[in-house]
Amino acid sequence: MQSLAGKHCFISGGSRGIGLAIARLFAAQGAGCTLIGRDEDTLLSAANSLHRQEGSSQQHYTTAFDVSTQNGWEKLISDSKLQTCDILVNAAGVSQNSFLFNTSRLDVTEIIATNLTGTIWGCKHFIPKMMKQRKGKLITRCIINVASLLATHGGRGASVYAASKAGVVGLTRSLAWEVGRFGIRANVLLPGYIQTDMTKGSAGMDRKNELSALIPLGRLGLVEEVATAALFLAQNSYAHNCVLNIDGGLSAT
Numbered sequence: 140m141q142s143l144a145g146k147h148c149f150i151s152g153g154s155r156g157i158g159l160a161i162a163r164l165f166a167a168q169g170a171g172c173t174l175i176g177r178d179e180d181t182l183l184s185a186a187n188s189l190h191r192q193e194g195s196s197q198q199h200y201t202t203a204f205d206v207s208t209q210n211g212w213e214k215l216i217s218d219s220k221l222q223t224c225d226i227l228v229n230a231a232g233v234s235q236n237s238f239l240f241n242t243s244r245l246d247v248t249e250i251i252a253t254n255l256t257g258t259i260w261g262c263k264h265f266i267p268k269m270m271k272q273r274k275g276k277l278i279t280r281c282i283i284n285v286a287s288l289l290a291t292h293g294g295r296g297a298s299v300y301a302a303s304k305a306g307v308v309g310l311t312r313s314l315a316w317e318v319g320r321f322g323i324r325a326n327v328l329l330p331g332y333i334q335t336d337m338t339k340g341s342a343g344m345d346r347k348n349e350l351s352a353l354i355p356l357g358r359l360g361l362v363e364e365v366a367t368a369a370l371f372l373a374q375n376s377y378a379h380n381c382v383l384n385i386d387g388g389l390s391a392t
């Protein structure tokens with residue numbers, strides 16, 4: 140298992156929910172984090188909540204931009220104060236709660252642009268940087284993309300979202316072929332239903348109970364439970380091309 144002490148990770152969607160839980164756990168393990176989201180205030184309060192080891196070089200940063208914009212990533216990568224990137228987590232995402240025939244063109248575009256294109260841009264811009272940082276034989280750099288169980292299982296009212304997340308799985312598997320030889324691992328998480336703003340938006344108490352009844356473990360997951368799965372992917376030097384369900388058994392149904 141590799142220690143995260145002295146490492147730096149970039150986490151899109153790091154201001155809230157799953158991305159923030161991953162940042163909190165990685166920071167507690169000694170990593171510095173750069174959090175990416177659209178709202179500077181939310182990002183700052185998220186960064187302030189991260190653990191800092193006293194007397195260490197561990198630092199946290201924030202950067203606000205829309206991940207679907209290529210120039211947002213370009214600006215970040217050309218920043219002269221940019222830290223090294225040991226771990227890239229692409230967790231920024233938006234959901235859908237409408238049948239396709241009722242989904243506006245704008246919503247279709249936003250979901251694909253954020254969930255899929257945003258993840259592609261993140262990987263495309265950081266891979267060359269991570270390739271240059273290779274040291275020694277141990278494969279220490281990694282990409283962790285956050286897809287969804289809906290990438291592999293149908294979801295009513297989530298067709299475009301499911302398509303975007305299936306794209307993220309395809310992207311990650313292809314990258315595993317492309318970047319392994321350059322000392323970079325690529326893995327993807329498939330969370331089921333997790334308690335965050337995203338599920339709160341569509342799920343009142345009734346919906347939560349309804350969803351819980353579908354899940355073999357009988358409840359929605361916690362962000363911390365997704366974060367420990369991300370930590371496994373970050374620390375295990377042979378974890379490459381993992382497509383990891385973290386869904387309370389929902390994938391078995």
Ligand SMILES: NC(=O)c1ccc[n+]([C@@H]2O[C@H](COP(=O)([O-])OP(=O)(O)OC[C@H]3O[C@@H](n4cnc5c(N)ncnc54)[C@H](OP(=O)(O)O)[C@@H]3O)[C@@H](O)[C@H]2O)c1
Nearest residue numbers: 152154155156157176177205206231232287332333335337
């Ligand atoms: N919750 C679940 O049940 C669940 C299940 C499976 C997969 N997932 C996936 O897990 C990831 C995190 O979801 P979550 O539940 O933690 O959602 P969340 O609580 O709604 O947080 C979404 C995060 O993404 C950021 N974001 C959204 N659009 C963005 C954009 N265009 N540019 C930059 N940042 C953007 C948000 O920041 P700002 O809004 O401040 O920009 C926020 O940090 C998503 O990819 C989601 O699809 C979630």
